[in-house]
Amino acid sequence: MAVKITEATEATEATADLVEAFERLTPQLSSSNPPPSAEALESIASSDATRLLIARSEDVIVGSLTLVLVRIPTGLRAIIEDVVVDEQVRGQGVGRALNEAALELARDAGAVTVDLTSRPSREAANRLYLRLGFEIRDTNVYRYRL
Template identity: 70%
Template structure:
């Protein structure tokens, strides 16, 4: 399946509907973003919402690339990668990640980070095939309930 990737520059009904369909495939605990939330993501100078389309032109997946400057340099972080179940195994995830890596490099990021649950075996194989390497680090999360 030929895949095209582009940065979303406007929020359309099609984009809102795509996230209604894709978000449950990414997270069972998070509701899909509404139009205002998508507008905030698309208009932010720190986030790039990448959209992949299959050969039929429909939205087959998305990825959010976050770029932010810290004292030690420009950081690039990939978040919320989701490929529609019907399009998995057809190069959508690879196309999204390669595009994100290129965008990060164009902006001067020296590396790109992401996390992936161990249970996402196909995704982890893809990331390693693309050159991502596991880091010796601990990931911590604060939820405010402590």
């Protein structure tokens, strides 16, 4: 399927097509987490701390990215989370469009850096991040399970 998207846009409410898209896309992102409910998507889309970006091709949502913006004592922190592009359209610029839109939003909000993490097994995504100008940080990432 050839994809044509003009830009990534911000989802500001949990529409039926947004819920359907996450039902389809979430399993491509995570095998251990269920798709978010309409209520969860509404909370994300309406939060001041998150920007839910989507990419469409012919009115079908084919990708999503969440930009987290949080004020901390050292400044505005911007973090890209949960980037997913439908496997049928990967490699056609959807991830680039989503990331470029997120970087522009972060810059406009006043952030000076944007962080993200990506599993090493996501080779194409990691190549994209490097092409976009992201640099690998010399840091440890820790997780505490509750």
